[in-house]
Amino acid sequence: MTDTVQLKRWRRPPMIKRTWLRALVWVGVPLYVVLSLGSMEVNWARVIDGLPRAKEFILSFSSPDFTTRWNDIYEGIYESLVMAFASTVVGILISVPIGLGAAKNLAPTPVYLVCRGIIALSRALQEIIVAILMVAIFGFGPFAGFLTLAFATIGFFAKLLAERIEDVSKSQSEAIRATGASWSQWVLYGIHPQVFPRFIGLSMYRLDINFRESAVLGIVGAGGIGATLNTAFDRYEFDTAAAIILIIIALVLMAEYTSSWLRVKVQ
Amino acid sequence: MAVKFLSDDTKKWQRHDLKTSLMIWSGWLAGLVLFVLCWQIISEATTWFFVFDAPRIAEDIFTRAMPPRWEYINELWEPLWDTFNIATIGTGIAILFGVPMAFLTANNTTPSRYIIRPICMVFIVASRSINSLIWALLTVAILGPGVLAGVVAISLRSIGFFAKLIYEAIEEIDTTPVEAIRATGASPLQVMAYAVWPQVKAIFVGVAVFRWDVNIRHSTVLGLVGAGGIGLQLSSSLNTLAWPQVSLIILAILLTVIFSEAISARIRAHIMNK
Numbered sequence: 001m002t003d004t005v006q007l008k009r010w011r012r013p014p015m016i017k018r019t020w021l022r023a024l025v026w027v028g029v030p031l032y033v034v035l036s037l038g039s040m041e042v043n044w045a046r047v048i049d050g051l052p053r054a055k056e057f058i059l060s061f062s063s064p065d066f067t068t069r070w071n072d073i074y075e076g077i078y079e080s081l082v083m084a085f086a087s088t089v090v091g092i093l094i095s096v097p098i099g100l101g102a103a104k105n106l107a108p109t110p111v112y113l114v115c116r117g118i119i120a121l122s123r124a125l126q127e128i129i130v131a132i133l134m135v136a137i138f139g140f141g142p143f144a145g146f147l148t149l150a151f152a153t154i155g156f157f158a159k160l161l162a163e164r165i166e167d168v169s170k171s172q173s174e175a176i177r178a179t180g181a182s183w184s185q186w187v188l189y190g191i192h193p194q195v196f197p198r199f200i201g202l203s204m205y206r207l208d209i210n211f212r213e214s215a216v217l218g219i220v221g222a223g224g225i226g227a228t229l230n231t232a233f234d235r236y237e238f239d240t241a242a243a244i245i246l247i248i249i250a251l252v253l254m255a256e257y258t259s260s261w262l263r264v265k266v267q
Numbered sequence: 268m269a270v271k272f273l274s275d276d277t278k279k280w281q282r283h284d285l286k287t288s289l290m291i292w293s294g295w296l297a298g299l300v301l302f303v304l305c306w307q308i309i310s311e312a313t314t315w316f317f318v319f320d321a322p323r324i325a326e327d328i329f330t331r332a333m334p335p336r337w338e339y340i341n342e343l344w345e346p347l348w349d350t351f352n353i354a355t356i357g358t359g360i361a362i363l364f365g366v367p368m369a370f371l372t373a374n375n376t377t378p379s380r381y382i383i384r385p386i387c388m389v390f391i392v393a394s395r396s397i398n399s400l401i402w403a404l405l406t407v408a409i410l411g412p413g414v415l416a417g418v419v420a421i422s423l424r425s426i427g428f429f430a431k432l433i434y435e436a437i438e439e440i441d442t443t444p445v446e447a448i449r450a451t452g453a454s455p456l457q458v459m460a461y462a463v464w465p466q467v468k469a470i471f472v473g474v475a476v477f478r479w480d481v482n483i484r485h486s487t488v489l490g491l492v493g494a495g496g497i498g499l500q501l502s503s504s505l506n507t508l509a510w511p512q513v514s515l516i517i518l519a520i521l522l523t524v525i526f527s528e529a530i531s532a533r534i535r536a537h538i539m540n541k
Contacts, residue, residue, distance in 0.1 A: 012461075015468065033359075036352040040418075046411035054409045079312070086305040089298070124524055128400065128488040129517060132505065137325045139317035142309045189282075216400040219492060223312070226401075230492075233404040241405070245397060252396040 057238045064246055065239035069228065073244055076218065076225035081251075083145045083224055084211040090146075091153025091210075092203055098154060099161030100187070106165060115158065122155030127213050131222040142223030149210045149217075156209070160202055161195070168194045197263065204259030208252060215248055328510060335515035343500060343519055349414050350496035350523070353489065354482035357421025362475060364422070365429025372430060373437035375445075376463060387430065394427025399485045403494040414495035421482050421489070428478055436470040437463060473535050480531035487520045497523075 016022045066073070101107045101115035130151055134144035168191055176190030218226025225244060232241040283291065317324075370376045372387040403420035410416045440463060448462040490498020497516060504512040 042415045050409040082305040143313040216398045249396040
């Protein structure tokens with residue numbers, strides 16, 4: 001017996017356990033980065049040209065111009081808020097039955113499949129693309145934006161609501177059932193109280209998302225502040241753009257605080 | 268929980284007492300009034316003639332768009348590759364900046380609670396409040412149209428997302444391993460690498476893959492404002508009313524989105540099961 005002790009240095013266990021996969025990542029990722037950066041055509045002269053503009057944009061946040069285009073800004077923000085609120089309400093109204101139908105523990109299989117199909121369709125189609133189609137079909141203006149956001153709300157809201165419903169505690173809902181409650185009473189007294197705080201939280205969150213999204217729909221003509229913002233950037237009026245962005249940030253922050261306050265209240 | 272006394276002195280169970288009921292009902296009423304007002308404003312800004320005419324127009328567009336112009340797909344491979352790159356490289360850059368920013372922001376790892384943390388917070392809020400398409404308007408104005416503007420726009424939007432979710436995860440870590448590592452005489456950087464990072468690693472991978480999937484969706488439309496990718500083809504096809512091309516592009520975008528979501532879901536499920 002030799003008494004040489006093998007000194008082994010401790011190493012952290014690797015994140016990817018399979019050696020071949022780890023090797024593939026180590027080789028593949030740099031290769032991909034080289035390939036993709038190589039295929040990127042960058043006009044460096046234009047980039048260098050633009051740098052003073054970047055500085056101008058950042059500086060414009062110290063002197064945002066709310067006044068020059070105040071009427072456009074006011075109308076745009078107003079329209080965005082209106083669109084966001086109306087579409088959230090309608091979207092949620094449509095989402096509730098779909099969400100109930102998409103919950104495995106409530107709905108029979110055919111209903112479940114149809115509702116899941118609607119959700120998948122709404123989630124797969126991007127807001128901007130839906131907005132382009134809506135504008136083509138319904139004409140320019142906030143109505144197209146309203147429809148787009150309501151449609152997008154369904155995929156988000158119904159999916160998360162269904163997942164929450166599938167997670168409800170069985171003991172509570174079965175206790176209600178044992179009293180001889182009808183289906184609607186069962187949903188109203190056995191499911192609804194468990195789901196409601198989440199429901200409020202999700203509604204506020206979606207309102208917030210819809211407002212943020214409504215800020216871009218104007219780029220394709222579907223109403224809201226986006227059109228004004230687009231014009232401001234096109235004309236390099238960075239101080240106006242900065243003003244609009246500051247307003248958006250302020251409103252989003254406000255929505256976030258209100259929603260956390262409301263969620264605490266409901267719980 | 269409340270009880271109502273009926274006229275014949277029997278008790279009836281009610282979910283809420285009178286005050287709460289009134290508050291709930293007035294809340295609903297206020298919401299309803301607000302909705303009606305909003306609806307009126309939208310309605311005034313709408314040309315209802317176009318809306319009533321919509322089914323005919325929708326049918327018209329549909330017949331024009333079908334069948335898609337399949338041979339146009341050969342011109343789409345390169346924009347699709349660009350779209351994929353914008354999302355992937357953009358996510359990569361966002362990770363490079365967002366993760367250190369998360370460590371600078373989290374209450375328990377920030378080097379300065381009163382200077383650096385608030386500065387990072389402002390940046391995170393700004394980054395998250397602004398849609399990547401708006402960031403793209405800005406980057407196109409500054410860097411000129413092209414893929415680079417798209418990459419920068421995607422990363423600007425994603426940095427705040429990463430930083431926020433990861434700093435929240437860092438703030439929720441278990442402090443026992445941190446103290447154990449620190450007791451061995453480890454430097455602050457070693458503490459982060461061996462005590463903090465292993466605890467947030469799984470969340471980090473989940474968040475990164477999730478964001479990559481979202482970014483693929485976003486990068487498909489960045490071209491509408493000139494920031495590269497398949498959106499450029501979509502925009503030019505729409506401008507020339509080439510509906511068969513539009514339908515093919517939307518189909519390509521749909522498949523890309525479904526593909527990326529499937530990958531992201533698989534990786535996330537794998538992490539969760541570990």
